[in-house]
Amino acid sequence: MRQLxxxxxxxxxxxxxxxxxxxxxxxxxxxxxxxxxxxxxxxxLGYVGSFISGIFFVSTFTVAPAAIVLYHLADxxxxxxxxxxxxxxxxxxxxxxxxxxxxxxxxxxxxxxSKLGNHPVLRILSTPYFAWVLPVLGAxxxxxxxxxxxxxxxxxxxxxxxxxxxxxAFVLNSTGIFFIVTLARSF
Numbered sequence: 001m002r003q004l005x006x007x008x009x010x011x012x013x014x015x016x017x018x019x020x021x022x023x024x025x026x027x028x029x030x031x032x033x034x035x036x037x038x039x040x041x042x043x044x045l046g047y048v049g050s051f052i053s054g055i056f057f058v059s060t061f062t063v064a065p066a067a068i069v070l071y072h073l074a075d076x077x078x079x080x081x082x083x084x085x086x087x088x089x090x091x092x093x094x095x096x097x098x099x100x101x102x103x104x105x106x107x108x109x110x111x112x113x114s115k116l117g118n119h120p121v122l123r124i125l126s127t128p129y130f131a132w133v134l135p136v137l138g139a140x141x142x143x144x145x146x147x148x149x150x151x152x153x154x155x156x157x158x159x160x161x162x163x164x165x166x167x168x169a170f171v172l173n174s175t176g177i178f179f180i181v182t183l184a185r186s187f
Contacts, residue, residue, distance in 0.1 A: 091170045097152045
C-alpha cells in the first residue's frame, strides 16, 4: 500500500488524470435513478436547493440537471433570489475548479506549454495586445449557459488574483443564471 501511495505521489500527471477520470465516472453515474432522486430532492429545498444547484451548474456533467432544478425553482420562487443564491453556489463550484486548475493541472502541463512556447499562435496570444483576450473570453463563457471549465481555465492561465475571480464569477454566474431562468419562465 505504501509503495502504491509513493507511486501516486511521484506520478507526473496525477491531477490531470484525476480530472479525466472524474469526468468518466460522472458520465457513467449521470443517468442513474439515484442521481434523479437527488435532483428531485434539491428542487424541494427552495433557495438552499438553488444554492446547491448553483455549485453543480458550473460543471460540464452536472449543468443539465442543475439547470432543470433551477428552472423548476424559478417557477416557485423569485427568479432574482434563485439567480443570486445559485450564483453564490456557482462561485464555490467555480473557485474549486479554478484552484484545482491553477494549483495542480496547469503546473503539470507547464512543461508541455513551454515546449510549445515557440509556436507562433502562442507567441501572439502572450503579447500585451492579447493579454486581455483570455480573461474576457473566459468571462463570456462563465456568463453563458455553457459549462464553466473552459472559461475558468482561460482565467486560470491569466494572472487573475483569487479575490478578483470570486467577485467576477459571482456577478457573471448570477447574471447568466438570471437570464436563463427568466428566459425559461417566458416559455
